[in-house]
Amino acid sequence: MGTRRDPRTDGMVLVMGVTGAGKSTFINTLKPHSVQVGHDLESIRAPPQAVQMFLDEDEHLSVTVLDTPGFDDTWRSDAEILAEITEYLATQYALRIPLKGIIYLHPICENRMKGSARKYFDMFRLLCGDQALKNVMLVTTRWDTVGQAPDRIGEALRREQDLLDNWWKPMLRQGASAAQFKGTRASAEAMVLELVRDRDDVVLDVQRELVDGHKEVGETTVGMPFMNQLDSDIVKWKRVLAKADEDLAQAKERERELRSQGLRGDAMKDLEDHVRLLKKRRREAEKVVKQLETTQKKIQVKVGEKVKLQVGEKISSLGGRIDPVSTGIAVFAAVLNITLTVVKFVVM
Ligand SMILES: Nc1nc2c(ncn2[C@@H]2O[C@H](COP(=O)(O)OP(=O)(O)OP(=O)(O)O)[C@@H](O)[C@H]2O)c(=O)[nH]1
Ligand SMILES: [Mg+2]
Known part of the structure; x- marks a missing residue:
């Protein structure tokens, strides 16, 4: 020394x-x-x-x-x-x-x-x-x-x-x-x-x-507002995800009905477009929830x-x-x- x-x-x-x-x-x-x-x-x-x-x-x-x-x-x-x-x-x-x-x-x-x-x-x-x-x-x-x-x-x-x-x-x-x-x-x-x-x-x-x-960082005075914000964002986006699931289930049900009635044409095409949109919305919401949860883990250290x-x-x-x-x-x-x-x- x-x-x-x-x-x-x-x-x-x-x-x-x-x-x-x-x-x-x-x-x-x-x-x-x-x-x-x-x-x-x-x-x-x-x-x-x-x-x-x-x-x-x-x-x-x-x-x-x-x-x-x-x-x-x-x-x-x-x-x-x-x-x-x-x-x-x-x-x-x-x-x-x-x-x-x-x-x-x-x-x-x-x-x-x-x-x-x-x-x-x-x-x-x-x-x-x-x-x-x-x-x-x-x-x-x-x-x-x-x-x-x-x-x-x-x-x-x-x-x-x-x-x-x-x-x-x-x-x-x-x-x-x-x-x-x-x-x-x-x-x-x-x-x-x-x-x-x-x-x-x-x-x-x-x-x-x-x-x-x-x-944990999220439990400290400075970290708590970030933790609370992440909690509420996760709740919000999980709701978006649940709503997309619900809408998707309904749209698929409607698709089955139309098919069983043998309907084709514009109505069916509109419905397929709608299903595509809902799937996209669902994927986005799922991605946001994952990102938020990953971030949350980083302040739960x-x-x-x-x-x-x-x-x-x-x-x-x-x-x-x-x-x-x-x-x-x-x-x-x-x-x-x-x-x-x-x-x-x-x-x-
Ligand atoms: N003219 C001038 N430009 C400045 C001055 N301070 C910063 N800049 C310019 O502003 C930009 C950002 O400056 P940085 O020093 O990288 O800023 P920083 O706070 O380190 O930013 P982060 O690392 O992103 O958090 C650069 O293009 C700098 O050249 C200054 O006092 N005068
Ligand atoms: Mg810098």
């Missing part, structure tokens, strides 16, 4: 926000070309990435900045993405890597809090709980796209004010801070360093619920137990040795299949 290191001086910072908020771009500025950046609003399915930055010459102090998936609509359900985010959090907590803070990114060009942005924001609030808000930085991004025209600058500032006065206000009141990301390395570094230097470590409620409380097992196996494969600074982060990345980029620079 190398020199003994003080684990309190190291830690992790999470970068969160909806798809297209600029999370990968933010991390990119810390280590150019380390993170694949998506295009427009379609999320890119790159493996998750983290950047570990050593802050001193002796490489005793480090902070690891972790990219997280947004709600993307295109590939995976929101519940699956939540399951992935909670897995990161449970692993970090199980490995006792101190969580220094969360940088929440919001694109200033985004007009309103709607659709998946709204859902993501609601999830984010539940994920943080109340007592972790001092460790949360609410950051607007994409200021460079605003341009120089006074009306566009005015519009962006108005949007920022709307966030500060409305959406973000309750969080700001409870200790969260707000900032603008200028798109530069210095701007990203300053935010990360402020969290490392000026904040106590924090444990999120969901981490206690998962790791200490042995809950005791993520805390799962990661404790994985972490245990990884650590014993290393001969039981674990240094919270270097090995901790390496185990974190290995267990979660995260690409870890190490950057060495001296800022402290």
Whole structure:
């Protein structure tokens, strides 16, 4: 084992926000070309990435900045993405890597809090709980796209004010801070360093619920609304399926009647078209029910137990040795299949 290191001086910072908020771009500025950046609003399915930055010459102090998936609509359900985010959090907590803070990114060009942005924001609030808000930085991004025209600058500032006065206000009141990301390395570094230097470590409620409380993701405060939504969607689609079965049975009965009467022609053709349509509707409903049940299974996992097992196996494969600074982060990345980029620079 190398020199003994003080684990309190190291830690992790999470970068969160909806798809297209600029999370990968933010991390990119810390280590150019380390993170694949998506295009427009379609999320890119790159493996998750983290950047570990050593802050001193002796490489005793480090902070690891972790990219997280947004709600993307295109590939995976929101519940699956939540399951992935909670897995990161449970692993970090199980490995006792101190969580220094969360940088929440919001694109200033985004007009309103709607659709998946709204859902993501609601999830984010539940994920943080109340007592972790001092460790949360609410950051607007994409200021460079605003341009120089006074009306566009005015519009962006108005949007920022709307966030500060409305959406973000309750969080700001409870200790969260707000900032603008200028798109530069210095701007990203300053935010990360402020969290490392000026904040106590924090444990999120969901981490206690998962790791200490042995809950399934769907049983946690943040997971419950997703579980309830899935439950009601499954009920709804099973009704559609049952109705399609009922209609199909009736149509087939009618078909038999017509045949027994020896009827052919338009009436029979219409009925056959109708049966085809009902079969299609039935197949679609069946597919949706299967998808919803598959998603539900993913949040019916005791993520805390799962990661404790994985972490245990990884650590014993290393001969039981674990240094919270270097090995901790390496185990974190290995267990979660995260690409870890190490950057060495001296800022402290
Ligand atoms: N001009 C400009 N473009 C940006 C900025 N941030 C992000 N973009 C662009 O917006 C798109 C999405 O940015 P990403 O950084 O991939 O967004 P993300 O938050 O990682 O999105 P997901 O990984 O899908 O959750 C990319 O085409 C970026 O080039 C910015 O500050 N300025
Ligand atoms: Mg990304």
